[in-house]
Amino acid sequence: MTHPVDIHVGKRVRHRRWMIGMTQQQLAEKVGIKFQQIQKYETGMNRVSASRLFDIAQVLGTDVSFYFDGLEGASGPDGAKGTTPDVLADKEAMDLVRTYYAIPEAQRRRLFDLARALGQAA
Numbered sequence: 001m002t003h004p005v006d007i008h009v010g011k012r013v014r015h016r017r018w019m020i021g022m023t024q025q026q027l028a029e030k031v032g033i034k035f036q037q038i039q040k041y042e043t044g045m046n047r048v049s050a051s052r053l054f055d056i057a058q059v060l061g062t063d064v065s066f067y068f069d070g071l072e073g074a075s076g077p078d079g080a081k082g083t084t085p086d087v088l089a090d091k092e093a094m095d096l097v098r099t100y101y102a103i104p105e106a107q108r109r110r111l112f113d114l115a116r117a118l119g120q121a122a
Helices: 004-019 024-031 035-043 050-060 064-068 091-102 105-121
Strands: none
Touching: 004 035, 004 050, 004 064, 004 091, 024 035, 024 050, 050 064, 091 105
């Protein structure tokens, strides 16, 4: 049985890899493993060891803690699931974020302010 933490960590690996435009093959080569192992990590089928997660984090340019961010929100103390949607699971949202960060900073700030105003007006 797959543990929810392994699934969460795997999703975070996949989305970070996708955000920086790296393939499973490229990540695997840089970490020194086969791409099939990356596939298994990303689906949560295989658990990522601490040392391997450290290596993956270095290659993907993050802290190890990044892969656990949002985990507390997965379920409350009573075991109830949170109502916040998993934005990282939505390819359209991830494409939007990637495109957003490609915009020069000054324009990006204005776009952010516009989006916030539209969201508050809705």
